[in-house]
Amino acid sequence: MSLLKIAGGHVVDPANGVDGVADLWIEDGRVIPSPADPSTRPDQTIDARGDIVMPAGVDIHCHIAGPKVNGARSMRPEEPRRAGFMHRSEIGRSGTLGSVPSSFSTGAKYAGLGYGTAVDAAIAPFAARHTHHELADTPIIDKAFLILMGNNHYVMERIRDGDRERLRAYLAWILGASKAYGVKVVNAGGVETWKQGKGNVSTLDDVVPGFEVTPRGILTELARTVDEMGLPHPVHVHGQNLGLPGNADSTIELMTALDGHRAHLAHIQFHSYGGDLRTMDSQVGRLADYINTHRSLTVDVGQVMFGETTSMTADGAVGQFLRKVTGRKWLSHDVELETGCGVVPITYEDKNAVHALQWAIGLEWFLRVDDPWRIALSTDHPNGGSFLAYPQIIALLMDRGRRAEALAKLPAKVRDRCPLGDLPREYSLNEIAIITRAGPARMLGMTHKGHLGPGADGDVTIYRPDSDKERMFSLPRYLIKGGQVVLDDGDLRESADGSLLHVAPERDGLAEAEIADWFNHRSSIRFANYGMGDDEVANTRRVEVGGGS
């Protein structure tokens, strides 16, 4: 039994409508109501008077583990040479920094930023075993991952056949077998088309060669099935034509197609462009309007920040496109039955009108979505930039003067083609708490995260107020993770293991026998060796699936 009291802080807990001075009590890793007995003595007290107390941050979309991330590390030994290292300490392992930090650095740096949970948004189920090993070496934070389903052969075949029952059985099996958290769709059908050397799909009604399904069919059937299964997180979508000027039309089409289903649209910034390469402009206005008026959709931004980073995606076609545009080294890896993967280093430059426009379009998104619960902060780490840039983004959102200053330094075109400069909105602390923790937790269906009501995980960040918001959010004073003080007055003091959050939908043994047969004929490995054994993953924590219909 351990009882922690965080005394006298200004608690910002938007999910519970709290924004004022209060004590917070945590017992055995969970928030508890303040004890009725005034003589109750905590084992430990943190004096938070004058400080801001928030739930720990929740990253809804990042790339932190698995063969794609590790391939990027391996291909880019120059990154730590540029960005440096984390030294070994009494409590923690050493590591590398840069756009793709090593696993130990990733956990420690997220914790140092006041984050308690991160969700890797693109893991091939084939890579689940690798990912679990790597996440087990990613300390402190809780982790989860989404599995890539939008170019999966079995999925496409069942959708082609209209066999909803088998589709559902398959999702139940594969989510459980890979110990994943949710379903991701990356360029539905487009990656398979590209893997065949047949270009790409560009509309929702193109037909995927050899499978006779359309991206629309894949998206809507997966969205429906995820809803019916009652998964905590809706289908998480990376749309078509990522990064291409003029792609906003297909984004509207995508939103319309998903209407009526719950869906999360990832790194929406990369899908919000008008014009062509020469005339590219922002189309956030009409896209944000759509989001504002359709409550079943949520987005994360994928903010671009200037500097060196590494692009990585399951959209193999995008990898090849970026290789062509940048001329830099390129890692591509096709994963049988499931997906592709592309990794290319990229440098976002403020002198480059396209990059500068991408930066402005990301910020415009934050300012144009009226309801902060529907938009989450992300850089699509490391695609738009490192998660370590979050404090800079927060500062830009809270201070329009800072935005104007940054915007003034960019090519004039940007001001003509994106109305960012005309948007006076400034985020409040409460709204920042929503887009960095309360909102993403709610989108993910993690009812125990992102808030500080009784029963919530004891994941708490304490900031010292500072007029320099970037400094304030870069250097939290405390991170309490599961009731344990991990970051203590700015120093990492503990390196606990975080949990692996996953779902385990009810499975259908009969259907699985058929799936096994299908798999054994097609895969290069045996079905029996595909799923994770029960004892293969430590510190698992199962998140309930809500019955569904």
Added chain:
Amino acid sequence: MSIDRSTGLRMIEDATCPGCGLLCDDLTLVVEGGRIVETRGGCDRGQVWFEGRDDHSGGPTILGRSASLDDALGRAAELLASAKAPAVWGLAGSSIEAQRVAVSIADRIGAVVGIEGADPAGLRAFQRVGEVSATFGEVKDRADLIVYDAVDSSPIPERFRERFADEAVGRFVPEGRTGRTIVWLGCSDDPHARSSDFALKVPKDRQVAFYAVVRALVNGIAFEQEPVLRSTGLPLASLVEFAERLKRAKYGALVLGRSADSSAESEAKLTLVRDLNAHTRFVAIHVGGLANGSGAKAVLTWQAGAAGDIDFGGGYPAHCPRDGVRERLQRGEIDLALIVSNGDWPGDATPTIPCILIHDDHDPSPIAGLVEVTFPTARLGIDEGGTVTRTDGVMLPLRPPFLGRKTTQVEVLLGIEARLKDRSR
């Protein structure tokens, strides 16, 4: 697991074979008493792995004398804790679980880490240009053209050809062998050359020129006859035909055996494959190597940022290509080695520095009798489990039939680590 109805013997199905880096996971092990009496589905090498003699060479030793596990662990930790310039070497025959602990120990004691059988030249090429690759199943499903590069006579495992390539039936190659064109690069008198549709004899020392010219042809550059013949040893026409064939493929695979290539040679191959993707789909596929060399690279990469040659000496993981365990041993800069391997190690045949050896007791290491502390351990896949990684990055579980009867590598490494932790308290 199941029981054979006629013999009553225990059968382990879908067992993964650590006999080589291909890690076939479709074997059936037939078990009688404490022995594997039959290995179904594997190659000869796999059979030897599972059915080979088991020396039972006894327990740990300190300076050649038997010692209790506890004493040996204590002595190992003492040596490691007091070393000034330690090395951790081997790891390619260990599970991911063991590798994770070994690299953790290296971090703790500030060691330089080297992976047995690593291909540092290939790694440098990859770090320069990247790679376009795929899992083996993509070759099976899609490849209508397979080019085996056996120029340096590195073996292409037969079971790769059987399971994923030549005869294999795939979604887009439903005809199997007739749907695939097989090209063999190597010596034309090689028996494999005869089973292929085409063979080209590429002189080993002309590989860079050969691949560079083919790549240039693929990219639309024209050549004169004579300089091509001079630089590659091959007539221009055959290279043009080869380049056209590559471009015509729907999905090509360049299959590379375990390579002794220079970094220029590796780079020439990777860039050809990369550039072919401007015309069609093409992937480079690596096969062979030690059981879990790919796993060792993966672990070192996620823990320390690079796939080989890491120096933890400064308190952080510095990548030290061309200045790894081998080079430092040669310069006399290593004062202690933790060796996790059964193979030859890069130091003196009779080690002149104290060494701690963790080795599979089925076929003892050549230096087993010559080192300070030895830990004979279980054999992967037989009495030690865990995870192993194919050269295409796919991780697989092992199914050891006799778990618990011998001390495992993971147990030894965890034991050492625990004692090191205790010492630093």
